[in-house]
Amino acid sequence: MRGEVSEATEQSLGTVLAVQANFYRVQLDSEIEEIRKQCVAEHSEREESHCCVVRVPQVIARASVQKLANGVFPCTDSSVEVPSSVKTAVEMSSSHLPILLCTRRTRLKKIGQQVMVGDRVVVEEPDWAGGRGAIAEVLPRKSELDRPAIANVNQILLVFAVADPPLEPYQLSRFLVKAQSTDIDVILCLNKSDLIAKEQQVEIHEQLEHWGYQPIFISVNKSINIDQVARKLKDKITVIAGPSGVGKSSLINTLIPNANLRVGEVSGKLARGRHTTRHVELFELPSGGLLADTPGFNQPDLDCVPEELASYFPEARQRLAVDSCRFSDCLHRDEPECIVRGDWERYEHYLDFLEEVIKRQIQLNQQADPESTVKVKTKGKGKTQYEPKLESKKYRRSSRRTQLQELQQLYQDEES
Ligand SMILES: Nc1nc2c(ncn2[C@@H]2O[C@H](COP(=O)(O)OP(=O)(O)O)[C@@H](O)[C@H]2O)c(=O)[nH]1
Ligand SMILES: [Mg+2]
Numbered sequence: 001m002r003g004e005v006s007e008a009t010e011q012s013l014g015t016v017l018a019v020q021a022n023f024y025r026v027q028l029d030s031e032i033e034e035i036r037k038q039c040v041a042e043h044s045e046r047e048e049s050h051c052c053v054v055r056v057p058q059v060i061a062r063a064s065v066q067k068l069a070n071g072v073f074p075c076t077d078s079s080v081e082v083p084s085s086v087k088t089a090v091e092m093s094s095s096h097l098p099i100l101l102c103t104r105r106t107r108l109k110k111i112g113q114q115v116m117v118g119d120r121v122v123v124e125e126p127d128w129a130g131g132r133g134a135i136a137e138v139l140p141r142k143s144e145l146d147r148p149a150i151a152n153v154n155q156i157l158l159v160f161a162v163a164d165p166p167l168e169p170y171q172l173s174r175f176l177v178k179a180q181s182t183d184i185d186v187i188l189c190l191n192k193s194d195l196i197a198k199e200q201q202v203e204i205h206e207q208l209e210h211w212g213y214q215p216i217f218i219s220v221n222k223s224i225n226i227d228q229v230a231r232k233l234k235d236k237i238t239v240i241a242g243p244s245g246v247g248k249s250s251l252i253n254t255l256i257p258n259a260n261l262r263v264g265e266v267s268g269k270l271a272r273g274r275h276t277t278r279h280v281e282l283f284e285l286p287s288g289g290l291l292a293d294t295p296g297f298n299q300p301d302l303d304c305v306p307e308e309l310a311s312y313f314p315e316a317r318q319r320l321a322v323d324s325c326r327f328s329d330c331l332h333r334d335e336p337e338c339i340v341r342g343d344w345e346r347y348e349h350y351l352d353f354l355e356e357v358i359k360r361q362i363q364l365n366q367q368a369d370p371e372s373t374v375k376v377k378t379k380g381k382g383k384t385q386y387e388p389k390l391e392s393k394k395y396r397r398s399s400r401r402t403q404l405q406e407l408q409q410l411y412q413d414e415e416s
């Protein structure tokens with residue numbers, strides 16, 4: 001993406017790593033050397049020792065510390081007030097890319113433009129000295145996941161264990177279907193391969209090949225095939241998913257030594273709690289690329305429409321690619337001349353999941369009656385969505401709080 005950065009207007013492109021209060025941690029695309037030069041130019045009249053207090057995360061690649069040591073690099077003497085809950089240190093990522101703590105331009109707030117983790121953004125007026133910047137624009141998203149809320153994810157790394165906890169085909173199937181329904185590429189990793197015999201591994205491999213997948217057998221403990229996984233993650237945004245206890249945190253800690261995730265922690269219950277905000281963060285892989293954890297969900301909800309379910313099974317997709325059922329809206333149960341129904345291993349899973357998504361749709365339809373608070377909205381590709389109904393504006397009196405907020409906004413706009 002280098003070259004897109006316009007020097008004249010002092011704009012840089014970057015990726016949002018985390019959202020904390022009203023601040024966004026943005027990793028810039030440009031490398032340290034380019035920015036260092038700029039920093040030297042800006043601060044040449046000042047004493048090096050006064051100008052720059054190099055503050056880097058405790059664990060950082062040695063090479064980049066040395067690079068920083070002989071240069072003039074970020075100092076932290078900015079006058080911008082930052083809440084103490086927000087990290088203020090100017091950070092350098094392990095991949096040598098600078099990170100700025102950014103605010104969102106008022107213009108973006110006005111047009112209701114949200115900034116998500118994973119968003120590609122234009123950062124204006126970077127203040128290299130203070131490590132701050134302002135997000136002026138959000139580039140169009142290539143994809144958008146909602147749980148976790150991350151934009152532009154390239155792939156899902158699905159992690160299961162071959163033992164401890166035992167590999168449950170039905171649960172694996174559910175995660176695979178859920179992942180496939182996002183339209184994002186899926187990589188399947190089977191951890192703890194140190195716990196089973198080679199013959200057992202071959203057996204599982206064959207089974208999953210029939211499902212249409214090529215699993216990578218790994219062991220975090222014995223460092224088996226970790227390099228292979230690392231290569232697949234290079235320069236991509238990856239979300240890691242899977243049930244708890246399979247070794248996701250262990251894997252992230254191995255791939256990113258400064259992530260320091262707690263191993264053996266059951267985060268499922270807390271993360272599902274109503275009032276706990278789910279903290280989403282992209283961790284930087286030392287050789288480039290970003291990785292996010294999804295704190296425990298063991299039973300992902302299947303929320304697709306019944307007609308689409310079959311397309312999330314490679315086995316069914318294969319059949320549908322070469323032939324078609326008699327009815328175009330076939331749900332592949334007991335319809336005549338159905339080419340999907342058959343003796344493939346996961347057909348039973350398909351039927352179970354189908355029942356589940358049909359039940360869910362009936363529930364939604366019932367809610368969609370005139371008395372209810374949701375309305376049906378038809379989207380592109382014939383998709384049906386249900387959205388909360390809003391009362392028409394003219395009958396709604398704005399609350400005092402809203403009035404106050406509008407006033408405050410007015411003042412802020414005046415100031416900026
Ligand atoms: N035998 C074995 N145990 C592992 C391996 N990787 C992780 N574990 C153990 O599995 C347990 C759960 O790991 P954790 O990373 O917390 O799993 P998470 O819930 O998916 O994040 C811990 O006790 C780890 O030490 C492995 O490759 N082999
Ligand atoms: Mg974990």
Ligand SMILES: [Zn+2]
Nearest residue numbers: 325330332338
């Ligand atoms: Zn059919």
